[in-house]
Amino acid sequence: MPWNWEMPGWPDFRYDAAAMAPLEQRFLLSSGEILGAVHHVSPSERDQLRIDLLSEEAMQTSAIEGEMLDRQSVQSSLRRHLGLSPGTYPTKPREQGVAEMMVDVYSTYAVPLTQDTLFRWHGMLLSHDRHLEAIGAYRRHGDAMQIVSGRQDQPIVHFEAPASAQVPREMDRYTDWFNRTGPGGADPLPALTRAGLSHLYFESIHPFEDGNGRLGRALAEKSLAQNIGQPSLIALAFTIERARKAYYDQLERHQKTLDVTPWLDWFAETVLTAQQVTLDRVGFFIAKAHFYDRFRDRFNDRQAKAITRMFREGPDGFKGGLSAENYLSITGTSRATATRDLQGLVEMGALRRTGALRHTRYWLNLVAA
Template sequence: MERGLTGRYEVTRTAEEAVRAFVPNPLPPEPPLDLSGERQRLLEQALLACGRLDGVSALLPDPDLFLYAYVRREAVLSSQIEGTQSSLSDLLLFELDEAPGVPFDDVVEVSNYVAALEHGMNRLREGFPISNRLLREMHEKLLARGRGVDKLPGEFRQTQNWIGGTRPGNAHYVPPPPADLADCMASLERFIHSDPKPFPDLINAALTHVQFETIHPFLDGNGRVGRLLIALMLHDAKVLRQPLLYLSLYFKQHRAEYYRLLDRVRQEGDWEAWLEFFLEGVTQTAGGAVETAHRLLALFQEDRNRLQDLGRSAANTLRIFNALCSRPIATIRDLEATTGVSYPTASKAIETLSELGIVRELTGRQRDRVYAYDRYLALLNEGTEPL
């Protein structure tokens, strides 16, 4: 449905030139959303896919294992959309204090994303509400180190920003002026906490994401915080018990359409076209996560079966193998500390796993070697190739 412009233009002066900044109308959209027909079918399909994902995560022997890997995969993907070149292996090496194979600032940005997400989820578990304060706290984590440290971490912007172009005057899109930010974000917070909820949880998350990206309240990191906000809202609403639904891969694969639909909402008020895109993304993403979980379980079982016939060394080798299922890149010292076996025992187990082709040494060094559970990493790396 085309409602026309979903806000107003405010003419301000920035760097000695007149700039038309867009100030969005508060949510919910007017006239009301049309959720009938195809959109109702897509909503039911998306909810069913989320239910399947919730079910498979409940069946996992160690849900935290899957969550650990999936959160880091999401961090890589979300950061790639902003131009970083870090891979999942780079991030895991960085977390071991090893040198990654990409520029240091790239992997720092991805590590910051993990910290921001984990901070948000921990705050929700403490009973803290999704709020502007929480978004600022997460933003502070996101820009704590690396390229964003000079972009007001943890604070809403006090100057005009823009998207595309070299300055506000020739930009593709100019968000609200700083003077309108407080009202815009307060209105968005009220919508998030509407009681009763105006729409089903998936729809509320979809609307909130667009509104946040339209307001663009930070000098840097808006895209990453906006994608985190989707995961926070769905977890907080108990759509998923574990925060396992991340749309960054879908947005990365459909970048042009994603940006086109954001513009279409602002200029034409076509929220329904955005919702169809979003709900299709939820269905695809949840389905992909379910498939990944099943493939991981099958991989682990297949490799465990190969270790059962090792005789006396089977028990300790399995112990080391299980540790690599939790952390797919590790040193022998890490595995010694994690499992409680001696260094020689861990070393012997790694040698066995290497001979079987289950792990691969990454550094080529003679000392302080780093080992990767190769097929596990390959599975998680699918779709995370840098843009």
């Protein structure tokens, strides 16, 4: 079976626009909800919210590719690139690169896409990698660009991209399409349709030696931001990472056809889920601010350290709740002191307790009494 880029009509993808219309409407409504929720965050706290959302996306877009990053290093790098006080935590090259790219995507979303933009992002993302032949440039090697898995002697080829010699011409056509289909372009497309097509189209060209997945997701973010007229800040990579197998299965299936309605439907539902995740996170951030207002100066140093650690786990909290053993590990205190500290947190209403004996677990109490 030929790949999509080998088929007559490439790159004119076919899809059912009518089937997408209800999803497009839901996206616009949810975008308004997110904007309204963010307005409930005080101006002084919006920078931290932006750091939290961008750092989670940076972490997860790398995790999809099997790369684990240091969250504190990512956040420190983001703060530096956003012109905020970076703190004292050291930044590392890998984390600094992805943070720099995320900030560039965020701050230049309205600017038309150029190939120099892509080269800049690629250079930021992979400047630390000494094994790549081409950084900040399209791939040049003569070997086939394949996505493979399985044993080395019996590889399974999931996809083969156009030859390197074809990439510049394909990318000329891609950047023209991206700008032409944006708001104010000659052939504007609705938000979800354009973002879904932009991602699949880019991944099917696979123009770089490495980093294509991260750049393709950045392009989807740029596309969505252009369509709604502001950075989306939605948890797209986070949501894709949670459905990583389905994501790769969908890409593989739709790199063998130009009929892509099922891909667009899957991608749209993923974006809508990501929007809800973002709404939940904004709500969590607001609840966190109110929590600290209620309990300001009431925690001892050990309790404050444990509470900070619990908030770092995000809306889902510790899997299964905070145990006394968790508290001991976080604070390094004695068991008797841990028992008194936890009891004090429950009594003041900062934590709620479930279970008994060794099954006792503690949860943040984010609802004011």
